[in-house]
Amino acid sequence: MIYLYYSDKFQNYNFGPEHPFNPTRLMLACRLMEELGLVDGLACMVEPNPASEADLQRVHTAEYLAAVKLEKPDLAFGLGSDDTPVFPGIYDASRLIAGASIDAARRIVREDCSAFNIGGGLHHAMPSNASGFCVFDDPALAIAVLRERFDRILYIDIDGHHGDGVQQIFYDDPHVLTVSLHESGLYLFPGTGFIDEIGIGPGKGYSVNIPMPMYAGDDEYARAFAEIVPRLFEWFKPQVVVAQLGVDAHYSDPLTSLNMTLNGYTDLVRRIIDLTGLHSEGRLLALGGGGYNMEVVPVAWASVLSLMRGDALPEYLPPYWAEFFMNLTDREPLALPDIEMKVGKETQKRITLELAATLKGLKEKINEIHRVF
Numbered sequence: 001m002i003y004l005y006y007s008d009k010f011q012n013y014n015f016g017p018e019h020p021f022n023p024t025r026l027m028l029a030c031r032l033m034e035e036l037g038l039v040d041g042l043a044c045m046v047e048p049n050p051a052s053e054a055d056l057q058r059v060h061t062a063e064y065l066a067a068v069k070l071e072k073p074d075l076a077f078g079l080g081s082d083d084t085p086v087f088p089g090i091y092d093a094s095r096l097i098a099g100a101s102i103d104a105a106r107r108i109v110r111e112d113c114s115a116f117n118i119g120g121g122l123h124h125a126m127p128s129n130a131s132g133f134c135v136f137d138d139p140a141l142a143i144a145v146l147r148e149r150f151d152r153i154l155y156i157d158i159d160g161h162h163g164d165g166v167q168q169i170f171y172d173d174p175h176v177l178t179v180s181l182h183e184s185g186l187y188l189f190p191g192t193g194f195i196d197e198i199g200i201g202p203g204k205g206y207s208v209n210i211p212m213p214m215y216a217g218d219d220e221y222a223r224a225f226a227e228i229v230p231r232l233f234e235w236f237k238p239q240v241v242v243a244q245l246g247v248d249a250h251y252s253d254p255l256t257s258l259n260m261t262l263n264g265y266t267d268l269v270r271r272i273i274d275l276t277g278l279h280s281e282g283r284l285l286a287l288g289g290g291g292y293n294m295e296v297v298p299v300a301w302a303s304v305l306s307l308m309r310g311d312a313l314p315e316y317l318p319p320y321w322a323e324f325f326m327n328l329t330d331r332e333p334l335a336l337p338d339i340e341m342k343v344g345k346e347t348q349k350r351i352t353l354e355l356a357a358t359l360k361g362l363k364e365k366i367n368e369i370h371r372v373f
């Protein structure tokens, strides 16, 4: 069974009309999934409940929760910045998204199922502050619930940005292996996620970062993934996998400088699903995340659900949905299949060299602690 988490109330997590984190993309993704016939007896839609204060305190401090509840700008808690402005109802909207990931984790603990919270993946939130459009760290909250049953949890994050909040929260914890592929912090927010960020104390060797060169595309992602991630699965033997599947590494995304296509994106998702089947009995909690081109996100996340179901990828967009999309956004949806992206010869050379050095350095760093590679 696959539980799909969506609620029309996710629309309330809204930083305003000028902000890139537009909740309409979630509604469009959900409608597309329905229109493609992906929501049925195998994948059923679940209406989430808001996270309780006790559950939120598994990760967040009481002071921070009180500050969010006040719904007033307070930069000491990261509230009211340009990235994460305060809006009326921010506490309830944030705890509904967190509640969905927590509920999904509870179902996996009880039922050995998989789940997809398309509103989740808010990986920048820290224990006592909001950051980068993220108020509560739902991936970390879900992992905290999964820890009640599982001793080895693998968190993999393919969002264009580094999964810094989740990394920090489990930085000293050997039970949670965090792996993030993202545009290098040299070029992009949050400016972290380098190969030498590897964990501390008992958690040393359980944080893995693959900073990707600017303009890296499908080939580079496929290479980085293949060289690092399958070995980590074999070595760590995760009992459950939490995957943040932000799609802002796409070439059309306004916030990043990467060149992934939907072909490359779905290829990575398929590999994650296959590895989870092979090593973790298929226990997968998939989460949404970034993705700021409205034409890309619904197709990407509908494709994730297709792959989780074991179906073929959608080859065209249903005409009714395409019309609905155009009426709502005044834009044409992205046509399937996605185009191929190529960069100039010199750029390609630079990307290949930079990535080779990164992967070599990363393997050496990890091998100093555990013999993995």
Ligand SMILES: [Zn+2]
Residues within 6 Å of the ligand: 159, 160, 161, 246, 248, 289, 290, 291
């Ligand atoms: Zn992102």
